[in-house]
Amino acid sequence: MAAEPSAAYEVVRRCGYLPLAIRLAGTRLAHRPSWRVSDLAARLRGDRRTLPELAAEIRTVGAAFALSYAQLSSPTQRVFRLLGLHTGSDFDVCSVAALVGLPLPRAQHLLDELIDGYLVEEPTAGRYRLHDLVREYAFELCTATDGDDERRAAVEGLLDFYLHAADVARRSIESARSRRFFNPGSPRRSDLVEELGTLHPRWFAVEGGNLAAAVTLAMETGSYSYAWRLARVGWRYLYHAGNLDELIALQEQALAAARALDDNEAITASCNYLASAYFRQGKTQQCLEILELAVAAGQRLGNTAWLALLNGNMSAAYFNAGRHREAVEHALQLSHRGTCSQRVSTSRTPWN
Incomplete structure (x- = not known):
């Protein structure tokens, strides 16, 4: 153990810090003198199921759990x-x-x-x-x-709850103008959403990991409509907090979900918010390439409000890059669309 502290820690962590599991892991090592601690850690790592590895004679962690479960x-x-x-x-x-x-x-x-x-x-x-x-x-x-139906109903119930809880939490940090581009619909469990009351944005600090896990769960279960919408409701918090790598990871999943659905509104939104992270990182070319995809989807959608918003964001990206001529061109397109009241943004202006 002393010679392989990192491997020993990994074994203990993968045993969930449960004393019985740790004892069984030690028994496996004792019965196999040729093994190093890192060999056992490798057996417990990755996609391999952990419970079958933690068995010694008739004692198993699973048996201990089964006894508790049966009661x-x-x-x-x-x-x-x-x-x-x-x-x-x-x-x-x-x-x-x-x-x-x-x-x-x-x-x-x-x-x-x-x-x-x-x-x-x-x-x-x-x-x-x-x-x-x-x-x-x-x-x-x-x-x-x-059964499959019960498991799917449970997963969708969970995803729906996180979608609408996050929607409540974002209201105090996202402008009404931005919110009007996305309506998550009615919650399945309005009683639970009402129980939450008015949520402070710090809800995202507590539940952000669960929200990200919910997006991944939605992707894994083919619940693509939930995947892109969950990523959408968490966008403003991550953007303001500067958690740009996480924002990119979520919006990339959202875009994959949107493409799986062949949903132009979802593609437009996911591309726009993915571009926002590249905008904050100063990666103008990547930002503009993604925005072009958003514009193409917006044109297929035929939504002039979305196209106006995207032109404003493209103007901001060009302005930040010092490419003022292109910035003005996109600002003029706003004027042509009857939205001349929207001003060209700078890096200190929130993305729309």
Whole structure:
């Protein structure tokens, strides 16, 4: 262990810091004197399932989880299984209620049972998490027990909740003019959105990882309409915060989803917001190339308001690059579209 501290740490981390899992990992090493710690770490790494690796004689981590699971009521077992679909590192009870399709008080009650059964943790008040190994076990149970339709309904319930929660949170940081270009529709669970109340933008600091995970989950499950819309509602916060690499990663997924849908509105929006990150990074050529794709989609869409907005953003990009003639040309196109009140932006002016 002392000779391979990094590998030892990786093994412990992949064991979810669970004492039984760590003991079983140590047993595997003890029974295989030719193995290094890094060999075991490699076995636990990547796409390989961890639970089968952590077995010694009749003792397995999975067996310990199974014992706890068997003692749960049937409704609590269902909630536990569906939590295997939740990709967030930690989460609140509203997202659980959305995932499992239950009223908030009932979801809270069943979640408390899981905490009492040592299958879910509450590291801070109102925030919950599963160890990675527990999540893997729950996912395996869900895949084996719950049908495709129920799993899809659970995933879409979760995605819809994050979409509308983020929509509430963005209202205080995104202008009314910008918001009118995107309407996420009505939430499936208005009760949960109302429970959130008025959200401060710091919601994104707490839930940003879950929002990004939701975009990835939407892509993996083919829920492309949710993928690009989730990326859209998180855009302004990431843009203001300067989290440009994350913004690019999300909007690239959004653009892939939009193309899969062959949805010109989604393509226009995703290209525009992807270009905004390149604008902030000073990568004018990349910004303009993406904006040209947005303009082409906007023209197919036939939306003059979008085309006016894109011309304004192209004018800003040219202006920042010192290419004033092109900036003026695009500003004049705004005038021709009857939007001469829009002014040419500078790097300190928010993207639209």
